[in-house]
Amino acid sequence: MIKNASTLRRLAGIAVAATVAAGAAGCGGGPATGTSDTSRIRALLNAQPATLDPIAGARSAQVVWATMVEPLVTTGSDLEPARTGLITDWKRASPTKWTFTLRPNVKFSNGETADAAAVVNTLTLTRDQNTSILKTYFGNVASIEAPDATTVEVTTKRPQYDIPNLLTTVYLVPPKYYKEKGPAGFSAAPVGTGPYVFEGAKPGREISVKANPSYWGAKPANTGVTFTWATEASQRLALLQGKSVDVAFDLPPAQADQAKKAGLKVVSTESALKITAFLEATKAPFKDATLREAAALAINRDDIVKGIFDGKAVADGGLLNVKPGTQPARRVDADPARAKQLVGSSGPSVNLTYPAGQYTNMKEVAESVGASLQQAGFTVKYLPVDYGTLVKQVAGRQIDGLFLLGAVPNVAVPDFFASGFMKSASITSSCPDPAIDRLVAKALEQKNADAAQSIYDELNTLGVVQKHCYVPLYKQIYTYGLGSGADGIVYGPLNSVDFTKATR
Template sequence: MIKNGLTLRRLAGVAAAAVMAVGVAGCGGDSSAGSSDTSDIRALLNAQPATLDPIAGARSAQVVWATVVEPLINTDSNLEPERTGIITDWTRTSPTKWTFTMRSGIKFSNGEAADASAVVDTLLLTRDADTSILKTYFANVTSVEAPDDTTVVVTTKRPQYNIPNLLTNVYLVPPKYYKEKGPEGFSAAPVGTGPYLFAGSKPGREISVKANPDYWGEKPANTGVTFTWATEASQRLALLQSKSVDVSFDLPPAQADQAKKAGFKVVSTESAMKITGFLETTKPPFDNAKLREAAALAINRDEIVQGIFGGKAVADSGLLNVKPGTQPTAKVTADLDQAKQLVGSSAPAINVTYPPAQYTNMKEVAEAVGASLEQAGFKVKYQPLDYGTLVKQVAGRQLNGLFIFGAVPNVAVPDFFASGFMKSVSITGNCPDPEIDKLVAKALEQKGTEAAQGIYDELNTIGVVQKHCYIPLYKQIYSYGLGSGVDGVVYGPLNSVDFTNATR
């Protein structure tokens, strides 16, 4: 049975919370749209997934595509790799070589063999494809080989302790089909080894998956899931109340409280997703260290948590403290007066870029951040973007000023953010620094996360407290409502959702 970080299946990543489509949210149509099969689970989230391709897609869309495709390695209740999935064992045969053993006899739903050669192909796509969202994490990998159908050998240039952790975030795709279809074609009709099969979509309205009768693990308790989306929280609540959906994800505090008062079961979990401000230090005005410090001092994360979320979020002070309940050893404390002194009379103009429909109360958060910056003396221009465009512009280095999005540690080790955001060549690349690059590499060469923790503490201090490249804001307390009689939908702290035990 494939499980996610809470001994569940890693079936999703609401990380950036990619969600579904109830025909109402900005696209019109019948608000009661959904499967007529009462055994289907009707799931409603807050945005349409940008892609169903796990190679190219941001992890926000996992909630949909990870019902069909599966991770190479599962995670346990401590968010650590476990030997229960497609890969059932591994050994570190030398400081630079890992040997993995696969479960035998698994096939993709199109009949292709889900064997070691498929793992090799998927890992090479992840390392080399221009579209790969995870390629920076695998830059140290020099070779991936399959000596037989159930053995995969990964060799790295330098020691890298977190290879098994990374494979919890790599989802297996069928080599021939993926090559034939390409990223866009695969996204239109994904094929995997998972508990569900892609059943079809109505563009702009819904995506459906159905139970896979030939699944190698425990079969789903339902016949499928129909995903729809509604960008407005009030719509998500109304659709739950009208019994149009079985589960409504991403309910902000106000709507969660209303759902509780109306008698609905509401589940709340501290997510590992941290909403973070990134300062583009390679362009004006934040190529000026004084102005970066001013921005960091101006923003009061405690006021955001209390004023916007009523305390139902967790103020966060670090970038590399990936697991829920953890905080860094050093932090920045808001000081508006000091921020004003650093800005002086220059009134620098900055853009605040954010995805308004992607995260809970994101518009209000961006406006609170902007208001704080204006109080410090900055001249703020807001740039709301849809999430897909934001990701493309971040990756294309097209932004300046401050941009906000959710940092999602789909792998619960500090390197996921250190390599993902802090290295000169990374997803954001907003704080290039040779010293940071050296420290990230040094941390990976340690025996494990615990041995590397002192280096990660130093990296967090450099990036957040000294250079002010990153402004951590808060970790989300994620809430979702269940319809009457609905049970078994489980959300995990790594922004994953398990639908396999869901019933209604």
């Protein structure tokens, strides 16, 4: 637990240093200017990426870095690991040993060899580096070895079924370059094996990548992508309508409807991104189990989906059902009258912390949650913060009350949430419980996620239904607009974007 907290406490500092070094630290920015390249894609994000270092960075920034740096294992359309990427095959030699086969003759864009030794280095950084955001998921890995240039052997202390799944969110970095530059230097100019290479950044305005002429796979259909950002949805829509950008990501329902009326193409995908309210069970007021139950009963996720998103989100009362289209075996439904009865006349004060501007309509969602709590008898104080500050506060255990977080299962197995948010040694660690720790470990020792499903059902019931430590709200329907002539940009439900087939 101490190591994991230390890991994430350092993220904000690393993110700031990396962003400044990259010269991309502006709060918003205009569209790309001064370019006559008609095959370059101009992409508008809802927020600037905090860091382009995949070892330390939250996966919300992979929309940018994943153009340059590739995951070890690709993900298929079924959201399961596929044998089509840098790693082309794997087998489970024993309950605790996995053998992976690497694609031969691949090089990083700086000329370093992308061999098994590079994979061992990246996995070791992911497991051991204090700034690794995935550290908690690799604590069971005992050894990582490369018997030859195309073979990697991963041995775990106890059986762990999801190692191939985890490698879909581990991005391969060049050993010499990463060691020389460090996290901040790497973020300033990432180097990978991907279809694009880093081109440059303008302070406060944009980050650009260009097509990699030496890419091992199919070459991009465009010459590159320029990323800009605008935190206001109305501004993103205006830039799209004004033909300043080719794609505007994260359009709320109102802006999406306006884009459609303007004749623009709008694409919607049910994302695995799940907005969840985390109740800090180690501190007042939610150290009191009765008040946690009251809060869980007060919050009406169906009203949020209907009132704020006009039904264009998916109400979801489960924490560990990670794939789109799935629902939990058991959930907690709103009961405002019972919530008010549980609170009584005590009027407990609650801090409600949320990442302003990070997720679609987050301010409105926070206000809806707060209003529900106030109706139940809580006194609510709203604490809007930027996303980097929220990560720092969560990691440093500086939060009390309730915080809202968008949880993206970049690995589509329940353990991504179980190990990431439920274990005592986890990213949030808001509800430490030895029983939860035992169940998480037991689930991983099963043959696969299907075999572990009954345990995950038990975990969800324990954390969400019985202890009321987590109040899952909804899965986001992720919507983006395409400018006239733009096509081929594909958003995946695990918060990934493929630009390689994009044209304009």
